[in-house]
Amino acid sequence: MHKILIVEDDMVIANAIKNHIATWNCEARCVEDFKEVMAEFAAFSPDLVLLDIGLPFFNGYHWCTQIRAVSKVPIIFISSASDNMNIVMAMNMGGDDFIAKPFDLTVLTAKVQAMLRRTYDFGTSSSVLEHRGAMLNTGDATLTYEGEKIDLTKNEFKILQLLLENKGQVVSRDDIMVKLWETDSFVDENTLTVNVARLRKKLEASGLSDFIKTKKGMGYLVE
Secondary structure, eight states: OOEEEEEOSOHHHHHHHHHHHHTTTOEEEEOOOTTOHHHHHHHHOOSEEEEOSSOSSSOHHHHHHHHHTTOOOOEEEEESOOSHHHHHHHHHTTOSEEEESSOOHHHHHHHHHHHHHHHHTTSOOOOEEEETTEEEETTTTEEEETTEEEOOOHHHHHHHHHHHHTTTSOEEHHHHHHHHHTTTOOOOHHHHHHHHHHHHHHHHHTTOTTOSEEETTTEEEOO
8 A cells, every 4th residue: 555645734635635545545644743744754654745835834845855865755746836937846856746736636646646656566665764853765775864965884774774663662782783694794792883883973973963872781772
């Protein structure tokens, strides 16, 4: 079942879209906090985003740019600002299609389904893990924070992925080493300590201090 994130501040329109899409075997969610669109995007990990231009706090172009920094998920703009300048702007910002308001819900759903087929019939989707504004894309192994990409080694990515997948829980050093062995490289206690120290240093240099906590005698934790 594909997941659709609806970023639309008119809740009558948003809920109408949500209810109609649900009848076509898709899971839809409406953004509730328009200051935290990226947090909701990461938590839901949608397969497609429907994005209005005129939104509270930041417009749709801003959020399109933020999403594009961490994901290649299809984005369809839905807006009454359907003049040529806005359509061109939407495409240049990374949008994949533009549907002008008012629109027929059947036409909207058909466009959504067509976009999902083109995107996923021959490929796999990726997910984004988020914490404190940092976005880890598990599809291309990139970490982004405040629009800047943080270069990670394969081991650093694996460590961070495991910690974010278990956010709020302590992950033992043994479990992390088992995860790293999947990369066919032998990792002992000292190697793990060095990898975690380097990862912390990169995070701190990007403004993410105290991102990974140590639980003495237990392991590591992101909370």
